[in-house]
Amino acid sequence: MLRNTNTKWRLSINKRLIIAFIVATFPIYLLAGILYNWTSDLLRKDIMTSTETQSQKYLSELNSTLSRFNSLQYDMLNDEYVIQFANAYDTLESYHKIQLIHFLRSKLVSIRNSSDFIVDVRLYLTNLDIEISANDGYGQLKVTDIPPEKLKDPYHLITYHDRLLSVAYPLESEYRTTPEIIVEIEMRTSELHRSFEAALEKDYSGAIVLGLGRNAKNMIVVNDDKLEQSITRQYGEMKQSTQEASPIQTNKDYIFVRSSLAENDLYIDHYLYTPTMFEPISKSIIWFWLFFGLTILMVALYLYYINRIINKPMVKLVRAFKRIEEGNLELNIHHNKEDEFGYLYERFNDMLINLNISIDEIYNQRIHRQNAELKQLQSQINPHFLYNCLFSIIRLIKMEKDKEAVHFTDQLAKYFQFITRNSRDTVTLENEVAHARNYAMLQLARFSDRVTVNFGELPNSIKALSVPRLIIQPIVENAFVHGLENVIEGGILSVSFLDKPEQIVVLVEDNGEDSEDAIKKLSALLSDTQDEQEISGILNVHRRLQYKYEPESGIKVSPSELGGVKIELTISRKEASDDVPDVNCG
Template identity: 45%
Template sequence: MGVNFVFMRLIKMRPRSTSIYTKMIIAFIIATLPIYLLAAFLYNWSTTIIKKDITDSAQIQSTNYMKDLDNEIKRLAMMQNQLFNNDFLEELVNTSDTVHGYRKIELILNIRAQLLTVKNSNDDISDVRIYLPTMKSEISAVTGYGELNPDIITPDKLTSNYQLRANNGLLLMDAYPEYRVVNGMPDLIVEIELAPDVLKKTMVSSIQRDYTGAIQLRLNGEPLFDETINEGQKDWFKTGSENKTGEVTLHGQKFLLIHAKSTEFDIMLDHYIRKDLIFEKVNQIVKWTVVFFILTVLVIALYLIYINRTIRRPLVKIVRAFRHLEEGNFEMNIQHDKNDEFQYIYGRFNEMLENLKSLIEQVYKQEILIKSAELKQLQSQINPHFLYNCLFSVIRMIKLERTEQSVHFMEHLAHYFQFITRNARDTVRIEDEIAHARNYSVLQLARFSDRISVEFSDVPDDIRGVEVPRLILQPLVENAFLHGLEDKLEDGLFRVSVTSWNDRIVIDVEDNGDNGELEVAKMNLLLEASDEGPEVTAILNVHRRLKFKYGETSGLAVSRSELGGVKVSMTIQREVSLDEPNAHR
């Protein structure tokens, strides 16, 4: 109903005079009619020239591409030969039975580094592998060292010591030294896997033109990959064709077929040129006579004058208005005296200015609050005293020669800073936020030794992936340690539990500190502070962020804990689909 109302309102407000688009179409037809009349006389004369030029150009492009492909394959073959003489590879193959385990790993890593160098030297290469049949192993630049699958390389696949073959849509270059053949099988094979997508992209960018119908690359007479303009014609070119240039007809459509053959390998390139598209280019190369040139200049000049008055001037006016708007000038009003589309656009522009002024007034206060909260969040992310305490704890562990404990502690500290300095997103999964709070608690426990125990409940499976604002739980944990448990000499307890109730998520942070009533009163007074207060603490920052994002039913609530200390309950009100498993729980 609402959509129909808006649509009918737009129709009612739309000008009923002839549109600018219709005027432009009529003017364009009048301006271009002499051009097409003259082009008809020149068409027959130009078709023969264009056909020859396009055919010669396509032949040159195809031949040059095949030369470049030959040179590239030769260069890759030279890189294969260089790998044969690799000292690390020679040592690995010749001393495979006696080489020490550590040395073997070192050799494999050095060999893989060489393979990565070869792979990264050319975008056409997707992987470089070395097969060692006698060792029943292979080394790949991508996957590393692994066991050799005996079906990958067999004697019947190695027809020569250097070959180019296709396998399951992949283009492979296999090479091995003749002197390394043992019992009909070489003990060392270097294989370069070329990326078909990159080769195809290179082929298409080098050869394809507007008049191209299809391009096919064949290896040993079999199609390697092709590119067609019309998806429905894809099966036309699978069977190959005779190796000669000329005209062919496929399914009633005529093509000019251009062939180019590799001089070094059995690779053939077929370029199908659509004859119907060739002659559409005639009008682009026709040279107009002097009389025709004068006529068209005159018509175009009149047309430009008309366009300038009808379109350009109103457009310039509205562009200037937008520039004033960018400079912050909202006190303006533009008018158009003609009953056309520009009058409608000008009216909507004026209404937009009024709406913008109203919206700016409405959201100004909220923007100030958000900026203040964001600033407080950034300021509280790194606590210098917490960092100092962590560093002193590490120093103490190292002095006590607790190496393993210090390593684990530094890992937790690294995860902590990795989390708080990650600025790519404003939200994280709730299980990641709780994991960060648990990690922070582990760091705090280094100060309190055995005086405090920490308990974290499991996150329910149905809410693990729920996105929440970053750093909403750490300030609560930090407050519990600082104000509730720091003076606890023994049997301190800190607990975090997570529950899910229909459309609510509740996270409780509790401690058994000694000053429970006093802390509850102080925190409740803090949460009731005015929004205009000059000081926004970390706890109040979290409270306001939750309310701003999820509504007034979300936020923090402080009460006495059953443990004897303070209990801070964080409530997140969220929208739950009826299809979710816990929607009616």
Template identity: 30%
Template sequence: MKLQAAGKASKWFVYQKIVIVFILLLLPLISMNIWLNYKGMSVTKESILNSAAAGASFYSKQLDKEMYFIRNLQLQLLNDKDLQKLSFRGSMLEDYEEVELIDQVRDRLATLMVSSEYVVSAGVYVKDVEKTISTTTGVTNTPNKEMELISSMMAVMPKPSFYRSGDRIFLIETENNGAVWSYIEISRPKLLGALSEIAKLYPESEVLLGSREGRTILTTEPAADESTEILNHILDKPDSDQSAPETGELGGVDYFIIQNEVGSLDLSLVMYVNQNEITRPISQFITWFYTLFILAVIVMVLYSFSVNLMIHRPLSKLVKAFHMIETDNLNILIESRTKDEFHYVFNGFNRMAMKLKQSIEENYEQKIALQHSQLKQLQSQINPHFLYNSFFNVYMMCKVGDSDSAAELSQKLGSYYQYITRSGSDEVPFYTEYKHALDYCDIQGIRFSNRISYERREFADIPQGITVPRLIIQPIVENAFEHAFEDGMEEGMLYISADYREGRLRITVEDNGNLLTNEMLQRLRGKLAMDSKHVEQTGLVNVNNRLQLKYGPGSGLSVSRSVHGGLKVDLIIMIHELEEAS
């Protein structure tokens, strides 16, 4: 099978083509983009600095001056001689003189009220005469609602620059240790009107008056949440330059934000303008923008086509070839007609596929053959002494008339030899292999019933569908019977168990023999750790090599000293690794 690689013969390398095409196509786009951005930013900055910033600053200063003017009138009122006389001598004055002084104070309050359009009402409270003098309620004895309102606002600590009661705004000052209060209510509609005058600088602009502590006091924006978010944006940057415009985003819309201080009220006047309104003067560049956009689209199409032709198509052929190798199809060859880097890559791939195929044929197939030969070797290793001794045991049982034991031993021998001599699949269900090992233990238990027995532990957590290689447990059990009890010890015991956890199958065989020395244990460990080419392929070593070859690292045999005194062999199979590989 052959795959045709895209492209024609060329003396250029791929990376040279990509670099040259990229530079030639993007140079006009980059140049026009820089020029357009420069012009747009110049006009925008000029518009913001010369119009919005200057206008907002002018109106905020006018408002600040007006509030300072009102505060100065309030302080002058507190120092008025008639009010001072009324405060110090109120309780000692004659009625006529008290009325005269109150009229003088009322005249001063009326003058203060008409001095500024921002003043709604003005009033004083004189403690010594227990009266409030107001432009709205006149002269009223205390306590009264007006005094209670002012008193509740004055309880705020620390003392603010102005006081609020709902939507009403007050300027409150005291004199003579609280013996005289002066309070002026500022017109909220007039303040809002002043903010609206600033907002008229641009059609889509809004103005708010607020502070970090009191948040938004007044705003021309109908949606209060929007003005609050703008105020948070500007006031949460205490180190920012308040004289310089900032940018912010709200609801997906970009704004220019201009902040000015109104020191008389300790507030910030913030104007925010939709950037689209600011950038209207650059509408003359819209035609150039669309031209640039169309050019960018053309550039991207041409660039994409060139990359697809020179890189994507050859790589797609290479990826498809790798996918075919993943499906074990090694009869593949990529033909290259170019003389660039892909020519080297394709030839390297072809060489890799050929070497991989050869490696599988020489190594993998040899290992598979080795498994079959090792299994056949085990099947052929029928111990004649075991067979002779078993027949002799049957003979002696018949001789003494123990027909039941003779029948049981004959049945076990038949099942045993049928299992190890039959041909068929190299893998069998785990429970079949485990039963074969138990049959061997039963045979040995009958033969040496007077001195050797075995004990198995029940298990119920091993899945029924698990299969294992044939003849991997019986050699371990046979090794214990041959070597652990060859000194003729009495009460020999063999222990066999199995468990399964998280894809890990373990079969454990232990004995209580007393012939195992530390040197023997170390030699056995060394044989299990050696390469299969350098050790004899029988018994425990054979089983260990077969498991490692089939299931990979983590599987095999491990030996240690049993708690019963003899040898402990753990047979481990990593079932989950095999399932993931399949």
């Protein structure tokens, strides 16, 4: 007697899984969260402090270097030889002018050589239109060499025509006409960029920006492609002041750190990439190993528990299904807990009982009935058809048409060979159509002067399809016996084939008499589900097709455009399969 399966399970697997998962993971992730937040905050503070200290150190060194350059410029402006050369140029002898030019150039060269950051040092004497360069020597001063843009921010870095310059002149001349003496230092941007990048760049640096003043372009180092466009657009422009320079909007993966020297308008902006910055956590924190070990232990215990309550019962059920697939229906599986698997096992055992009953009462009976009906159809040889065939052979012999008689006899032999062969219940559609065509040719011995037979071409795609034996010939026979028997002349029998995506259809049509009455009788015969009725050839074919294929298969009767009856024999493609016959069935 079956237990009541409507009662609730005492311990639901779903509830146990949820509870076990929460109990197993909550302390692990709680500990992991505490450790991560603590170490992240600590590391974040250390890195930000270190970055700011390093940036301040670099800014101080850069500021000292620029201050030294300004001191050298100031000393050059107040040099007595420069003043003597500028004020007494017209009174000096030529050789004395040359000596002063060489002496002044040597001082400019000395300034240039004092630092790798300096490309060239130039002295402009505007009242004399003279230029002296450490690199190019003495030359004629051009008006374009001293534009107003160069003079707007003395002793500070400016960018002019992509060159980084520091221009100095006596400050009392700032708001008058062009100063008489100007000292210009051109910085080597590549060397400055190299030192800046080497001093500050870290593995976790997403981008570094060095601000050189209100009128100088920033130096930018971008390591993350996601930041390049935004940083280049904002920092690529000259800043009016360090207060106006604000960090770009970035996502939570970046930390912004700014260091500045307001006295010289210098600043450094650091964008630190946090995923890379926090990598040392996994290598330097001892608590990580505790977290890792605890995680492994809890996961192992959880998996062991899952294996016991889910995996083992599931494997047992799967193996039982496999044994059923192998044909073993004498199974009985048990589960000692009242949970979902207990219910499944009980239903599985009930299913096996019902399956065995179904096989005995339905499947085997239908197979036996199908085979019996096929054997019955094979054994039903119409005596009138046999007599007519024999009379036709006698008539051909009397008329001394020996070849025709031999051919006719051969066709008749193939007909009986096909319907009496019991080795296979299925044949290829090609052989079935050939048998039906052979039967129609035998009938033409009687109807040749009254009936025309048209057999359509069988598509190559369905020739090898495996179908039950004797499904087309009984339909053709029905057309001759009930449709064309009394036709005096002009009778037509048409057999055609349709290859559809989901179905294969064989159409048998005639133009026989009394088609309306014949359609009613055939429709009533096919719609009657009583097993006790007399099994005719049409009904036999209809039932066997529905047994073998799905209910959409079978026979349908309707009026034909030829004027008689149209019978549609339908085979579903879902259950149909190709087959290669091992014998020639005629």
